[in-house]
Amino acid sequence: DVKVTQSSRYLVKRTGEKVFLECVQDMDHENMFWYRQDPGLGLRLIYFSYDVKMKEKGDIPEGYSVSREKKERFSLILESASTNQTSMYLCASRIDRINTEAFFGQGTRLTVV
Amino acid sequence: GESVGLHLPTLSVQEGDNSIINCAYSNSASDYFIWYKQESGKGPQFIIDIRSNMDKRQGQRVTVLLNKTVKHLSLQIAATQPGDSAVYFCAEITPGTYKYIFGTGTRLKVLA
Numbered sequence: 001d002v003k004v005t006q007s008s009r010y011l012v013k014r015t016g017e018k019v020f021l022e023c024v025q026d027m028d029h030e031n032m033f034w035y036r037q038d039p040g041l042g043l044r045l046i047y048f049s050y051d052v053k054m055k056e057k058g059d060i061p062e063g064y065s066v067s068r069e070k071k072e073r074f075s076l077i078l079e080s081a082s083t084n085q086t087s088m089y090l091c092a093s094r095i096d097r098i099n100t101e102a103f104f105g106q107g108t109r110l111t112v113v
Numbered sequence: 114g115e116s117v118g119l120h121l122p123t124l125s126v127q128e129g130d131n132s133i134i135n136c137a138y139s140n141s142a143s144d145y146f147i148w149y150k151q152e153s154g155k156g157p158q159f160i161i162d163i164r165s166n167m168d169k170r171q172g173q174r175v176t177v178l179l180n181k182t183v184k185h186l187s188l189q190i191a192a193t194q195p196g197d198s199a200v201y202f203c204a205e206i207t208p209g210t211y212k213y214i215f216g217t218g219t220r221l222k223v224l225a
Contacts, residue, residue, distance in 0.1 A: 004156075031211070042202065042217040043157075050211065058212075090156055099145035099164070099206050102213060104156035 003027070006091050006105040013112050019078040021108050023091030031094040032074035033102060034058075034066060036087040043090065049074055081112045125222040132190040134219050136203035141184060143205040143214075148177060148188045151218070152199045160188070160201075190221075198223045 007022035025032065034046040035058075045058030047066040055066050063085060067075040074093075078085055088109050092102040126132045138146070144165040149157035163170045163177045163186075170177050176189040186203055202218035 040217060043213075043215040045212060048211060056211075101147050101159045101162055103159065104149075106156045107154075 004091055004093050004103050004105040006089075006108050008108050009106065011108060011110045013078075013081050013110065015082060015112055017078075017081045017112075019081050019110065019112075021076040021078075021089055021091075021110070023074045023076070023093075023105055024072050025074075025093040025103070026072065027093070027095070027103075028071065029093040029103075030071070030096045031102075032068065033092040033094075034064075034074065034076045035090045035092065036060070036085075037090055037107075038087050046076065078110075081110075083112050086110060086112045122218075123220045123222065125224055126193050127224050128193060128195060130193055132188075132193045132197070132221055134188045134190075134201050134221065136186040136188075136216055138184050138186060138203075138205050138214075140205065140207050140214075141181070143207045145206040146177070146179060146186050147204045147213070148175075148186075149202055149204065149215075150197075150199045151202070157202070193221075193223050195223050195225065197221060 004025045013019050032049045035043045037043050044060050046064050049055045049068040052071050065077045088107050090107050091105040094102045147162045148160040150160050151157045161172045161175050161177050163179050168179050174191045178187045200218040200220050202216045204213040204215045
């Protein structure tokens, strides 16, 4: 089974802090995604990485950056956390660009106070 | 822009009955569709997918139907069980893009 693991289930951070959310997948997938999920808004794409060191902005990249130095790891960085970034963050991976399903991690619920 | 939507935000069914969750998509060019299940506090879990060259696909207790004429997707769950209680949402991909477009979800409640 594909396993996508996010480093934290729950995080509480202060406004202005730099926050790192880590995601690791164990199936040698090329593509990885970061989404945020908010009630009534569904899943919104923050960033996408199609290969090591490659990234593309999603629909809501403002206030975020990403890093993919190794194939299995995709990090989401909140440069200066703000209260409107309180959300559920979901990482996903997919084998490659051919239409296949994405596999999700368990999610990180981030609260910024 | 194009989007994937769901008709019913909450669906309540009796245990043992069949459930039908619906999804309307607006992009007729979309050629791949997925249903996900998300239990409270967990990440979405893949249930079943279907490509546009098919109109029906069956899994274990689940069936996905695709009607391209009216751009409609449905998920049927047979003999619904308490463990089926979750939020279900559909996703689509359009050729030439890498993005999934997700619906906001339907909550399925199974009544004992």
